[in-house]
Amino acid sequence: xxxxxxxxxxxxxxxxxxxxxxxxxxxxxxxxxxxxxxxxxxxxxxxxxxxxxxxxxxxxxxxxxxxxxxxxxxxxxxxxxxxxxxxxxxxxxxxxxxxxxxxxxxxxxxxxxxxxxxxxxxxxxxxxxxxxxxxxxxxxxxxxxxxxxxxxxxxxxxxxxxxxxxxxxxxxxxxxxxxxxxxxxxxxxxxxxxxxxxxxxxxxxxxxxxxxxxxxxxxxxxxxxxxxxxxxxxxxxxxxxxxxxxxxxxxxxxxxxx
Amino acid sequence: xxxxxxxxxxxxxxxxxxxxxxxxxxxxxxxxxxxxxxxxxxxxxxxxxxxxxxxxxxxxxxxxxxxxxxxxxxxxxxxxxxxxxxxxxxxxxxxxxxxxxxxxxxxxxxxxxxxxxxxxxxxxxxxxxxxxxxxxxxxxxxxxxxxxxxxxxxxxxxxxxxxxxxxxxxxxxxxxxxxxxxxxxxxxxxxxxxxxxxxxxxxxxxxxxxxxxxxxxxxxxxxxxxxxxxxxxxxxxxxxxxxxxxxxxxxxxxxxxx
Amino acid sequence: xxxxxxxxxxxxxxxxxxxxxxxxxxxxxxxxxxxxxxxxxxxxxxxxxxxxxxxxxxxxxxxxxxxxxxxxxxxxxxxxxxxxxxxxxxxxxxxxxxxxxxxxxxxxxxxxxxxxxxxxxxxxxxxxxxxxxxxxxxxxxxxxxxxxxxxxxxxxxxxxxxxxxxxxxxxxxxxxxxxxxxxxxxxxxxxxxxxxxxxxxxxxxxxxxxxxxxxxxxxxxxxxxxxxxxxxxxxxxxxxxxxxxxxxxxxxxxxxxx
Numbered sequence: 001x002x003x004x005x006x007x008x009x010x011x012x013x014x015x016x017x018x019x020x021x022x023x024x025x026x027x028x029x030x031x032x033x034x035x036x037x038x039x040x041x042x043x044x045x046x047x048x049x050x051x052x053x054x055x056x057x058x059x060x061x062x063x064x065x066x067x068x069x070x071x072x073x074x075x076x077x078x079x080x081x082x083x084x085x086x087x088x089x090x091x092x093x094x095x096x097x098x099x100x101x102x103x104x105x106x107x108x109x110x111x112x113x114x115x116x117x118x119x120x121x122x123x124x125x126x127x128x129x130x131x132x133x134x135x136x137x138x139x140x141x142x143x144x145x146x147x148x149x150x151x152x153x154x155x156x157x158x159x160x161x162x163x164x165x166x167x168x169x170x171x172x173x174x175x176x177x178x179x180x181x182x183x184x185x186x187x188x189x190x191x192x193x194x195x196x197x198x199x200x201x202x203x204x205x206x207x208x209x210x211x212x213x214x215x216x217x218x219x220x221x222x223x224x225x226x227x228x229x230x231x232x233x234x235x236x237x238x239x240x241x242x243x244x245x246x247x248x249x250x251x252x253x254x255x256x257x258x
Numbered sequence: 259x260x261x262x263x264x265x266x267x268x269x270x271x272x273x274x275x276x277x278x279x280x281x282x283x284x285x286x287x288x289x290x291x292x293x294x295x296x297x298x299x300x301x302x303x304x305x306x307x308x309x310x311x312x313x314x315x316x317x318x319x320x321x322x323x324x325x326x327x328x329x330x331x332x333x334x335x336x337x338x339x340x341x342x343x344x345x346x347x348x349x350x351x352x353x354x355x356x357x358x359x360x361x362x363x364x365x366x367x368x369x370x371x372x373x374x375x376x377x378x379x380x381x382x383x384x385x386x387x388x389x390x391x392x393x394x395x396x397x398x399x400x401x402x403x404x405x406x407x408x409x410x411x412x413x414x415x416x417x418x419x420x421x422x423x424x425x426x427x428x429x430x431x432x433x434x435x436x437x438x439x440x441x442x443x444x445x446x447x448x449x450x451x452x453x454x455x456x457x458x459x460x461x462x463x464x465x466x467x468x469x470x471x472x473x474x475x476x477x478x479x480x481x482x483x484x485x486x487x488x489x490x491x492x493x494x495x496x497x498x499x500x501x502x503x504x505x506x507x508x509x510x511x512x513x514x515x516x
Numbered sequence: 517x518x519x520x521x522x523x524x525x526x527x528x529x530x531x532x533x534x535x536x537x538x539x540x541x542x543x544x545x546x547x548x549x550x551x552x553x554x555x556x557x558x559x560x561x562x563x564x565x566x567x568x569x570x571x572x573x574x575x576x577x578x579x580x581x582x583x584x585x586x587x588x589x590x591x592x593x594x595x596x597x598x599x600x601x602x603x604x605x606x607x608x609x610x611x612x613x614x615x616x617x618x619x620x621x622x623x624x625x626x627x628x629x630x631x632x633x634x635x636x637x638x639x640x641x642x643x644x645x646x647x648x649x650x651x652x653x654x655x656x657x658x659x660x661x662x663x664x665x666x667x668x669x670x671x672x673x674x675x676x677x678x679x680x681x682x683x684x685x686x687x688x689x690x691x692x693x694x695x696x697x698x699x700x701x702x703x704x705x706x707x708x709x710x711x712x713x714x715x716x717x718x719x720x721x722x723x724x725x726x727x728x729x730x731x732x733x734x735x736x737x738x739x740x741x742x743x744x745x746x747x748x749x750x751x752x753x754x755x756x757x758x759x760x761x762x763x764x765x766x767x768x769x770x771x772x773x774x
Contacts, residue, residue, distance in 0.1 A: 066763050076748040099421050120417045135718025137763060138755030138771060140725035143747035147733050151413055155667055155734045159636045160696055162726040163615050164714045180418055198422045202393025209398035210420040217405050218413045221479065221737065231401040232334040239396030247324050247395060255396060357679050378675045409671055438676055456680045460651025467656035468678040475663050476671045479737065489659035490592040501654030505582050513654060 021057025063110025279315025321368025537573025579626025
């Protein structure tokens with residue numbers, strides 16, 4: 001894997017670090033492909049619980065690589081083809097069975113914000129900045145990338161963000177529902193680690209069922225029999241027997257993910 | 259009715275008190291049945307306006323009765339049958355023509371939180387605690403019980419609550435949208451009474467139409483002709499004639515619910 | 517156009533001022549028609565970017581004209597016919613290709629709140645007041661006017677507002693998501709102007725595509741091919757070429773809306 005996307009693994013937690021710090025981690029098409037590849041590559045890894053997405057240096061990701069736009073996003077047809085590759089990455093994230101957390105520090109703008117919105121949780125250092133000021137480029141955001149933003153912000157908040165093309169500080173981003181949680185800059189790494197640890201301490205089957213049920217219902221307005229089956233399958237697991245036994249014995253459960 | 263669910267009536271307000279204080283009002287199957295029975299029993303009572311759900315002692319409800327799980331929730335099939343009885347109660351609440359208010363004090367966890375989320379309003383004493391830490395039991399929450407939680411918290415908030423399995427204090431619960439309102443502990447009873455009084459002071463037909471329209475649209479994304487008819491039927495009521503006359507005479511209306 | 521709805525134009529910004537200050541801008545049927553006419557009249561004006569809706573005097577709009585109700589809203593059939601004219605105005609606003617901003621000062625109640633909820637952004641002076649206390653009239657709100665309120669407030673917030681029939685101050689309205697932003701009373705005009713200016717500084721085609729995509733997805737849960745096409749059509753525009761060139765040259769773009 002290229003050094004532009006650094007993948008590290010620490011037990012149940014994989015961290016994908018966007019690593020073009022000299023470009024504030026702006027995403028070119030190759031980077032979107034790498035991100036999609038990395039997330040999809042973890043799909044069947046039953047020992048993984050959490051994927052953290054972070055940025056190297058002073059930014060999370062400042063957006064698309066605008067210079068590259070002049071070569072690969074010149075026509076509506078090129079833009080559609082471009083966005084298919086963007087959506088391959090973001091849909092890998094929302095569709096991943098693992099919890100996906102954005103660890104946001106600095107600029108989280110444009111394509112960077114699209115990545116953050118496709119994560120399950122968005123934890124931000126206090127000095128972060130957020131926005132999708134594409135109206136200043138005279139272009140609309142990829143239309144099929146907007147629903148996750150509308151789900152977080154509502155109609156009101158999404159139109160405010162897109163029409164005014166302002167950048168938000170973390171206070172405003174938190175008030176609008178754009179981020180899950182804000183912490184002082186020097187506590188971001190510890191909060192990400194603690195959050196991943198809390199998630200990994202719960203049953204893996206339960207977490208995967210919860211993510212599937214919530215995302216499927218939010219997308220479709222109803223639940224498929226398969227999603228319901230997956231939730232109830234937890235009851236037949238070793239983990240459920242262990243969880244109940246541990247609860248009644250007032251001890252910590254030892255889950256195996258089976 | 260069993261002493262484990264105490265039903266009291268005070269004019270247009272009925273209060274259902276979960277009364278197993280030694281178990282922090284944990285709900286066993288019999289209690290879910292009693293709750294469903296009580297709410298359904300009020301369905302055609304045109305003199306009722308508000309159902310308050312409260313907990314005796316120091317908790318609202320600490321969740322399901324985990325000891326009982328080892329007898330009645332051992333297999334996926336048993337869990338489905340169990341949840342049918344849970345959902346009979348919660349759907350009686352969302353489907354009730356009356357306003358249903360959760361009066362929350364202390365632990366509001368697991369099944370207790372499911373009850374709260376099925377209420378129309380959630381008013382909490384400041385020292386309350388909220389969560390659904392079922393991942394620690396190695397099980398998923400009843401999948402068809404999750405949509406009301408997602409409607410309150412959004413995708414982001416629902417995944418945060420389920421995946422991290424943390425407990426929230428009232429400050430966090432309010433910020434996330436999990437409760438309607440928080441009051442100092444010693445003002446909870448007065449706030450519940452004042453809220454019920456404000457609701458009962460409005461027209462009954464209007465309140466029932468409003469609840470139906472809001473809930474039907476939130477569930478289905480559209481309104482049935484019957485829901486629209488019910489809203490317009492208010493215009494043919496004595497209450498509407500009285501309401502307009504009172505408004506123009508600058509006096510309080512005397513509604514009869516007809 | 518009648519003096520009861522004053523239309524002014526300032527470059528890319530049109531302001532529609534409800535002008536019955538002696539009635540706190542209460543809306544009678546003729547006023548709903550004027551509002552609908554004015555908004556629809558701007559539909560194909562490609563030089564317009566923003567429609568501001570404001571109230572003359574001390575209120576935004578105190579609601580419907582209740583005296584008129586005794587002549588034109590006496591039966592369910594009359595109420596339906598009345599609401600068709602209300603919805604012609606509010607749907608003109610949500611369907612307008614231009615950004616529509618409510619400039620709220622004072623009472624924003626009943627029909628006034630329906631207007632505000634149909635705007636894309638709601639900017640309020642600090643001393644404003646909000647509510648839809650129709651239950652006190654013994655009537656239900658126009659059922660098909662409620663979805664925009666539920667989209668802003670959620671089920672919880674919409675039921676709270678309708679069932680309790682309280683008025684909210686701006687602090688509560690902001691916390692509940694009923695308004696986009698609150699400013700000191702003497703800064704309202706400047707904030708409206710600055711917001712309109714920020715919107716007008718972005719590309720017109722992008723803004724129209726953003727509004728269409730967000731509103732269509734929020735209404736239908738999916739995007740039509742036509743909405744997606746409209747978003748990608750920006751890529752073939754002069755504005756997009758100018759926007760990218762200006763970004764790379766680190767200068768302000770000069771958009772033409774073409």
